[in-house]
Amino acid sequence: MKEPIVNVGIMFEEVINFEFHGEYCCESTGATLTGLHTASFKEGKILYDNQLFDVLVFEPTNYNTDCVELKDVVIGINFHWERKENQQFKGGLKLIVENGKLTAINQIGVESYLTSVISSEMSATSSPELLRAHAVISRSWLLAQIEKNKSLEETSLYQSTFRTDDELIKWYDREDHTLFDVCADDHCQRYQGIIRQNDAVALAIEATRGLILEYDGKICDARFSKSCGGVTEKFENCWEPVAHDYLTVLRDTPEENDFEDLTDEATAEKWIRTDPPAFCNTHDKEVLSQVLNDYDQETTDFYRWKVTYAQQELSALITKRSGIDFGEIIDLIPVERGTSGRLIKLKIVGTKRTMTIGKELEIRKYLSTSHLYSSAFVVDKSGNGSVPESFTLTGAGWGHGVGLCQIGAAVMSSKGYPYDKILLHYFKGADLVKRY
Template sequence: MEAPVVNVGIMREKAVSFVFHGEYVHTETGQFLTGEQRVLFVGGNIVFNGKLYKELFFEPASPASSFELKAVTIGRNFHWQRQEDQCFKGAFNLVTCKDSIVVINQIDVEEYLTSVISSEMSAGASKELLKAHAVISRSWLLAQVEKNFRLAGKEEKQQSYYRDNEQLIRWYDREDHEIFDVCADDHCQRYQGITRASTPIVQKVVHETRGEILTDGEMICDARFSKCCGGVTEQFEHCWEPVPHSYLAALRDSRDTTFPDLTKEEEAEKWIRSAPEAFCNTSDKEILSQVLNNYDQETTDFYRWKVSYTQEELAELVHRKSGIDFGQILDLIPVSRGTSGRIDLLKIVGTHRSFTIGKELEIRRTLSETHLYSSAFVVDKEDIRLDIPGRFVLTGAGWGHGVGLCQIGAAMMSAQGYDYRQILSHYFPGASIEKRY
């Protein structure tokens, strides 16, 4: 049985430069093209070779053909955002949207996975870690395609945004994408085509796990992963839609399965200010290099970290990010925490007004130029004069949302001799592996 095909949104620009390596066929005209090409967005149309189009579709004339996109932005809005040229296999689709051109790569799921695993982590990672990652990346992707199919034609859109005078609750998920299945950046899964050197071992693990997915017995698991859970994983509903998944439960990232109730402020504070033993509590450079690509290795402290802001810095940042003038910031108060100690509702108290924000990614975006490493943090107020703090120090735990597989923890488990099935059963309790094709 053949693998399914997936549509991946790569970029959205007013002008796109690309190069065909080998021949591509423009399906509308039957014309064979090779070499450098350029399209422009003008008045709601794509201008290509002097003609106007709403959509362009190019298919590779042979399996060896590939296309190269110039100046693709990766890590959008993250601290390591940059541009790079990227090469891709498969078909190439250009579609107009209201103010730009959307570039979509149509690709076989197994070919896509070979790239994702090389993009998400070092292609030199251990075999069992890569096999575990292949299964969860395939599961997550096919779960999104399955969900698209279920929701197709339904009138109601899933609400992921709620605002009134007191609070803003927003979560970010792949429902933000309407004309393709998934995007190519951290919002979904990092997919950088064949740009990241895919080693024989990556190709081997994708082949060895071909068609394998996680299932809860009824549906494909919406398998998530993050860099570092901080010692305890988070439940799905504290980060995304309020629908619990039994296999995305809170669990200790350790052989010791006990952990305190981190939804309680006092327990969360003790946990975050300490550094309990966990698979992901490591500074082993060899382990970290398996998970962290070159730009990720610019980040050193992630299991426990500190960020400090002066009053002026924080007030300006929060005003700019939220669009709300709080005046001077008096306090940052956790209203509720998830099972890993991550804050999912945070009350910002200012001299002008108070306002509550959530969920975790909205909190991370509001309190940082890019993203805080996580929303599992406690706040210390310093240099207080006339009840106004002069400085805020955030002490935090983990890197990312903490739901599902912890990449650094899984790398450590692999190094300690766990195989990919044991790794998956640790992070996705109750789920089973099933071969679909």
């Protein structure tokens, strides 16, 4: 197997400004280009250089030295730290029309892509073993998604939304992208170009080149999140109802099987309200700085956290985020929890509407202006009347909790665990295999 090329969706705008640092050739016109350029959406096509195109592809003359800079790329889409920045990319640039806008796609080799991903997902100054572990899971996840894309193209039966009058179950995954392999934001893997790369990351990529996780002869869909909160979640509780034996429940401690049944409401509540030991239960700033980039460090509480909403604030938030007018919020009732205590289904009871929602990311979207840290939370109401005056959510973890826990892995690395032991802690029964 040769190193694959990956198509990464970077930005989606009506007007895209870009600058070539070095010489690029436009496949549609044959022109050799440098400097600043602008493309815009017009009449269902791409307006560029006073001409209309369906697709534009620009290839660098020298892949090692040339790069393209995209202006005002939005990062952290819908998160509390959302912002814009200029980003530079090696490889080719492809512009297409999608949903009434232009999509800028970076076409690049998997290993070069990963060099940026590892630096974007965590600090490039992380320990070598942590960087190697993340290189393997990011490579595995990417190649698994490319394979999944091919299977999705062959079927029209796939669904990710199930709706009735009183229930909405939805998850967000690869089927959201059909014209490229992966996006560059947290929806897939953070990919922010060459700015944050350094030699340590390049060495980690080279040391693990072509190395992936396999289970039963198939590439592992190697998921990861910031903090599992002490116990990992099963894949099927966050995405499609397909069980992966290597993405199962375990305690984020050396005693991996020392966990309670957090699908039980009383047990989950006790777990979430306490502060049990775990690899990811740390306040060590040196360790955390390996995993959290500057904007991630704006979040200080993640293993256990708390947020309070006044009645008016919560009802307005849920209406805005869901598009449904629930009226005043009477209650938030846990319906079903997963193995980490994360809510899979939550019933929202309002004065105008009652509805059960899921899965975990949909719950997190309804209850935050960006994304709630996780869906592993319990609810306390205050006020003497039939309509509560405020709601306090006490929660555990940051992210979906499936697969590798990034903060837990950073702590394991600091304790001397090699990268293969870190990987096999989080992906039970998997094998490390060199694909190319």
